[in-house]
Amino acid sequence: MELRRIFNQKIYPTKALRKMNKWYEKVMALGNIYFRSVIKTFKKHAPTILNSFRQRSTNASAEAFNFKVKIFRSQMRGVRDRNFFIFRLVKLYA
Numbered sequence: 001m002e003l004r005r006i007f008n009q010k011i012y013p014t015k016a017l018r019k020m021n022k023w024y025e026k027v028m029a030l031g032n033i034y035f036r037s038v039i040k041t042f043k044k045h046a047p048t049i050l051n052s053f054r055q056r057s058t059n060a061s062a063e064a065f066n067f068k069v070k071i072f073r074s075q076m077r078g079v080r081d082r083n084f085f086i087f088r089l090v091k092l093y094a
Helices: 002-008 013-030 033-044 046-055 060-075 082-093
Strands: none
């Protein structure tokens, strides 16, 4: 819940990084090995995570396009000819 609270605040990335570091320390104090792997993942992807504090945007448009591609592919019952599939995608969604 504390991590969610950090993400819901509209703060600058530097302040968010400080709050996340404090959260890391609290979680590491618990001594659970599974939480350690979560923290390693967070630290590995820190620039991408902090980017969400800069722009306050998500990748919803990319996800929507992915969904459209999946629907189109299922309607075509798979892809046999990639070039034609990409050509049809460009004609329909570009």
